[in-house]
Amino acid sequence: MELHDFLKVIRTRWATVLATTLVTALAAVAYSLLQTPLYEASTRLFVSTVGGTSASELYSGNRLSQERVLSYAQLLMGETLAQRTIDRLNLDMDARTLSEAITAKAKPDTVLIDVSVLDTSPVRARDIANALSEELVVMVRELETPAQGAAPDARVVVEQRATVPPEPEVPKKKRNLAVGILLGGILGAGLAILRDILDNTVKDRVQLEKVTGSGVVGVVPYDKGRRENPAIVFESDNSPTAESFRKLRTNLQFLSVDSPPRLIVITSSVPNESKSTTAINIALALAEADHNVLLIDGDMRRPSLARYLDMVGSVGLSTVLSGSASLDDATQESKFPRLKVLASGPTPPNPSELLGSRAAKKVLDELRDRYDYVIIDTSPLLAVTDGAILAAESDGAILLVRAGDTKRDQIAHSIGILNDVGATILGSVLSMVPNKRSGPYSYDYYGRTYGDRLPADALDRRATDPSR
Numbered sequence: 125m126e127l128h129d130f131l132k133v134i135r136t137r138w139a140t141v142l143a144t145t146l147v148t149a150l151a152a153v154a155y156s157l158l159q160t161p162l163y164e165a166s167t168r169l170f171v172s173t174v175g176g177t178s179a180s181e182l183y184s185g186n187r188l189s190q191e192r193v194l195s196y197a198q199l200l201m202g203e204t205l206a207q208r209t210i211d212r213l214n215l216d217m218d219a220r221t222l223s224e225a226i227t228a229k230a231k232p233d234t235v236l237i238d239v240s241v242l243d244t245s246p247v248r249a250r251d252i253a254n255a256l257s258e259e260l261v262v263m264v265r266e267l268e269t270p271a272q273g274a275a276p277d278a279r280v281v282v283e284q285r286a287t288v289p290p291e292p293e294v295p296k297k298k299r300n301l302a303v304g305i306l307l308g309g310i311l312g313a314g315l316a317i318l319r320d321i322l323d324n325t326v327k328d329r330v331q332l333e334k335v336t337g338s339g340v341v342g343v344v345p346y347d348k349g350r351r352e353n354p355a356i357v358f359e360s361d362n363s364p365t366a367e368s369f370r371k372l373r374t375n376l377q378f379l380s381v382d383s384p385p386r387l388i389v390i391t392s393s394v395p396n397e398s399k400s401t402t403a404i405n406i407a408l409a410l411a412e413a414d415h416n417v418l419l420i421d422g423d424m425r426r427p428s429l430a431r432y433l434d435m436v437g438s439v440g441l442s443t444v445l446s447g448s449a450s451l452d453d454a455t456q457e458s459k460f461p462r463l464k465v466l467a468s469g470p471t472p473p474n475p476s477e478l479l480g481s482r483a484a485k486k487v488l489d490e491l492r493d494r495y496d497y498v499i500i501d502t503s504p505l506l507a508v509t510d511g512a513i514l515a516a517e518s519d520g521a522i523l524l525v526r527a528g529d530t531k532r533d534q535i536a537h538s539i540g541i542l543n544d545v546g547a548t549i550l551g552s553v554l555s556m557v558p559n560k561r562s563g564p565y566s567y568d569y570y571g572r573t574y575g576d577r578l579p580a581d582a583l584d585r586r587a588t589d590p591s592r
């Protein structure tokens with residue numbers, strides 16, 4: 125993964141990174157709050173040896189002090205001195221516990237020892253540090269005094285006494301928070317990358333082309349307005365969504381210049397991929413270009429065209445196929461010029477059978493003669509066979525894929541279904557593409573839709589495929 129890809133993942137999955145960072149930062153704060161505050165009091169000790177007066181004696185005296193400093197540091201952290209300190213201060217703890225709270229560090233190349241004591245009480249921390257230091261002074265005097273009562277070879281002076289620490293040393297709130305945020309950031313980035321690797325949905329047209337193995341004939345942006353008003357008023361609308369449907373119309377007409385597909389099925393893998401909305405707007409875009417268009421609701425199980433277009437849904441395709449109404453009676457005028465609509469009619473008990481019947485084939489053939497274009501909305505392919513049956517009877521199917529939602533294996537499965545029934549796949553449409561960062565005129569949306577490379581590809585395939 126290159127830096128560029130990494131940044132892209134972080135930018136698109138910033139919420140993951142942010143949430144993880146927040147959680148670890150909160151954990152760090154909680155950790156700080158739960159810790160018992162510990163105060164640290166420090167003293168500094170100076171070690172000197174009784175040396176001679178000559179330079180060499182002074183030098184060796186100094187060396188001796190430096191060596192002693194290391195030993196004294198060990199003594200300070202030992203249990204003997206701890207016990208003496210406990211006795212002196214009448215503390216209610218054992219020597220081992222106290223010795224663990226003591227740190228003594230010999231400063232390299234000096235004769236100084238820094239002693240620090242951690243305790244839950246600031247005053248007691250100070251007292252222990254001072255008492256301990258004084259006990260070392262006494263102990264050194266005992267240890268270093270030769271037997272005959274001569275002057276001791278070395279002695280320790282408390283150079284700096286401890287004071288009451290104003291702030292606790294533990295918890296280190298700021299440091300804990302900083303570590304929490306840093307770890308959260310790293311963890312969040314890792315999670316974001318993991319999610320990206322595990323994410324097998326399709327998000328752009330290049331991925332979609334790869335999965336379907338056919339051209340992408342349209343890219344439709346996510347457009348909130350379509351939820352309220354599925355139908356675009358093409359006469360007055362020049363929004364990016366309207367433009368995307370005009371491009372889609374152009375691409376469809378280019379697909380096969382001599383005999384463009386006219387009976388077109390709109391389908392997809394699963395519900396909510398914008399099939400019905402797209403069917404309406406492809407039909408309207410074609411009507412805008414002076415074609416007579418019939419829009420059919422072939423989704424008898426979850427019909428929505430009548431509802432989306434404020435029309436009557438009780439009479440339609442199922443009524444015609446069952447012979448209860450004539451085509452002319454069931455077809456409704458829409459409020460849009462050149463667009464007629466055949467709703468689904470009541471849901472029959474056997475939609476697949478009805479759609480696969482000879483009557484259905486006859487009706488579709490008749491409609492192909494009557495209109496310039498017939499656009500059929502269908503049920504999702506992975507749910508029922510209705511869509512595949514209609515696709516097989518049509519001039520070609522358009523497979524809708526919802527950006528960032530439909531999974532690769534679902535798409536591959538749908539393509540397999542369409543191929544199995546011998547349907548022509550005109551191409552796919554990437555729907556509901558989020559338009560967060562890329563503006564409406566970004567390259568992603570339209571840059572490549574202008575070219576005729578993809579439709580020409582599709583054409584080639586149709587021409588060379590012997591099953592057509």
Ligand SMILES: Nc1ncnc2c1ncn2[C@@H]1O[C@H](COP(=O)(O)OP(=O)(O)O)[C@@H](O)[C@H]1O
Binds near residue numbers: 347394395
């Ligand atoms: N381009 C779009 N932008 C935003 N919402 C959309 C878009 N297309 C469809 N929708 C909404 O998504 C939902 C499903 O759309 P619909 O066309 O009914 O899908 P399907 O027929 O595949 O089940 C509906 O609420 C619809 O309003």
Ligand SMILES: [Mg+2]
Binds near residue numbers: 399423502
């Ligand atoms: Mg639908």
